[in-house]
Amino acid sequence: MAGHSKWSKVKRFKGAIDAKRGKLFSRFSKEIMVAARMGGGDMDLNPRLRSAVLGARAQNMPNDTIDRAIKKGTGEIAGGIVEELIYEGYGPSGVALIVEAATDNKNRTAADIRRIFSKNNGHLAATGAVSYLFKRKGLGRR
Amino acid sequence: MVVDEESYLVTTPHDQLYQVGEAIRQAGIPIELQKLSFIPENLVPVQDSSLADQVLRLCDELEENEDVQSVHGNFDIAEETLAKLAH
Numbered sequence: 271m272a273g274h275s276k277w278s279k280v281k282r283f284k285g286a287i288d289a290k291r292g293k294l295f296s297r298f299s300k301e302i303m304v305a306a307r308m309g310g311g312d313m314d315l316n317p318r319l320r321s322a323v324l325g326a327r328a329q330n331m332p333n334d335t336i337d338r339a340i341k342k343g344t345g346e347i348a349g350g351i352v353e354e355l356i357y358e359g360y361g362p363s364g365v366a367l368i369v370e371a372a373t374d375n376k377n378r379t380a381a382d383i384r385r386i387f388s389k390n391n392g393h394l395a396a397t398g399a400v401s402y403l404f405k406r407k408g409l410g411r412r
Numbered sequence: 413m414v415v416d417e418e419s420y421l422v423t424t425p426h427d428q429l430y431q432v433g434e435a436i437r438q439a440g441i442p443i444e445l446q447k448l449s450f451i452p453e454n455l456v457p458v459q460d461s462s463l464a465d466q467v468l469r470l471c472d473e474l475e476e477n478e479d480v481q482s483v484h485g486n487f488d489i490a491e492e493t494l495a496k497l498a499h
Contacts, residue, residue, distance in 0.1 A: 293475075293478075317434075320430075354481075361466070361470045362458075363464075365456050367483060367484065370483075371479045371481060375479075378479075382477055383480070387470070389473070391470070392470050403486055406426045406450060407423045407426055408429025409421065409423055409429075409449040410424070
């Protein structure tokens with residue numbers, strides 16, 4: 271837990287406000303698309319979608335952008351199929367990292383992430399290499 | 413639950429995330445962020461400030477990537493080291 275809150279403190283120190291603003295909407299759009307693809311477009315029946323939409327609204331994402339993302343997820347509008355992937359790797363000093371991605375092009379994403387790790391003195395590892403070092407938990411922040 | 417100056421961070425078993433979220437919202441408390449996350453079992457301290465800098469740059473660059481939704485790590489960087497990096 272300490273590492274987690276220290277990491278968010280670093281963001282404040284460096285003056286970067288949580289999830290770089292420009293990416294915020296695209297991140298929410300992807301989460302909405304994934305949730306809708308997996309569990310349908312009905313917020314009442316899809317808790318993950320409901321949570322994603324509430325989060326997007328809390329960040330003032332426009333309703334029509336939200337609706338478009340839901341429709342892309344269910345396939346009602348063509349938008350490319352967004353898949354969730356998890357990458358695992360090592361950083362400098364033996365730290366373990368887990369990267370959650372959502373992409374419509376797995377090959378491009380894998381290549382990009384591999385390159386980022388290598389460029390920064392780390393390396394991408396196989397699935398399962400480090401995930402056992404983490405617990406899967408639900409996280410809520412007010 | 414962890415409390416810092418600005419927020420409460422609540423963890424739940426991963427299959428109860430949405431029920432707990434709903435309960436908190438029903439109590440009138442707005443939730444800014446709610447997601448499944450990876451919490452490290454143990455933290456790896458990174459004391460050397462240039463290594464710490466490299467770790468943070470790696471995380472930054474990963475987070476900048478178009479397709480990355482989130483990055484989780486098991487590193488622990490002390491306040492003093494963070495302070496050095498900010499200057």
